[in-house]
Amino acid sequence: MGIVVRAETERDAVAVQLVNQAAFGGDQEVRLIRRLRDTDSVAPGLSLVAEENGRVVGHLVLSKARLEREGGETLEILALGPMSVVPSHSHRGIGSRLVRAAIEEARRQGYPAIVVTGYPDYYRRFGFEPAAGRGLSCNLDAPESAVLVLELREGVLAGGGRIVYPSPYEEVF
Numbered sequence: 001m002g003i004v005v006r007a008e009t010e011r012d013a014v015a016v017q018l019v020n021q022a023a024f025g026g027d028q029e030v031r032l033i034r035r036l037r038d039t040d041s042v043a044p045g046l047s048l049v050a051e052e053n054g055r056v057v058g059h060l061v062l063s064k065a066r067l068e069r070e071g072g073e074t075l076e077i078l079a080l081g082p083m084s085v086v087p088s089h090s091h092r093g094i095g096s097r098l099v100r101a102a103i104e105e106a107r108r109q110g111y112p113a114i115v116v117t118g119y120p121d122y123y124r125r126f127g128f129e130p131a132a133g134r135g136l137s138c139n140l141d142a143p144e145s146a147v148l149v150l151e152l153r154e155g156v157l158a159g160g161g162r163i164v165y166p167s168p169y170e171e172v173f
């Protein structure tokens, strides 16, 4: 049977925790995800799991972030991650399936843009581009080159601004 990507349900909670612990080798991301849930920061329908033969082997969550545009307008955008695939199943395209499904659902829900902080070469293949190149800064303490954005509504990133991640990111990292 192939890989199925679907929205996470309550019954996946333990499996999702185990997948994150296995992929990251620690509890930091599990704590972050818990805080995102506690603060109602997870975007509805955008905590996704990848399942193979009834077993959850991958997870990706998107949370609600802000884009403060030059000029004062604030838009609700999405922050992609953490993403995890159990080591035994990595390099088989499962992470890519999760990212593509998330982008599709974000677009369907009408979100204007997605930000991700991660490996630039990995996310570029999905259309993400450096935030700095768009005149966008970010409140996370991350290397500038690791912050990437994907525009879902044309022109929304024009003019630059500041990206603000949901508060659990600053608490946990």
Ligand SMILES: CC(C)(COP(=O)(O)OP(=O)(O)OC[C@H]1O[C@@H](n2cnc3c(N)ncnc32)[C@H](O)[C@@H]1OP(=O)(O)O)[C@@H](O)C(=O)NCCC(=O)NCCS
Binding pocket: 023, 024, 081, 082, 083, 084, 085, 086, 089, 090, 091, 092, 093, 094, 095, 096, 097, 118, 119, 121, 122
């Ligand atoms: C990153 C991760 C989610 C990718 O999942 P995956 O199912 O293996 O992804 P895909 O099969 O779609 O793509 C694999 C590609 O990811 C890229 N990649 C994976 N880990 C990478 C890393 N540490 N640095 C740079 N690129 C990486 C490589 O280009 C790789 O290509 P390859 O298979 O030809 O080597 C998975 O490896 C993982 O859980 N890693 C540990 C947790 C983590 O770092 N998460 C991301 C940060 S939130």
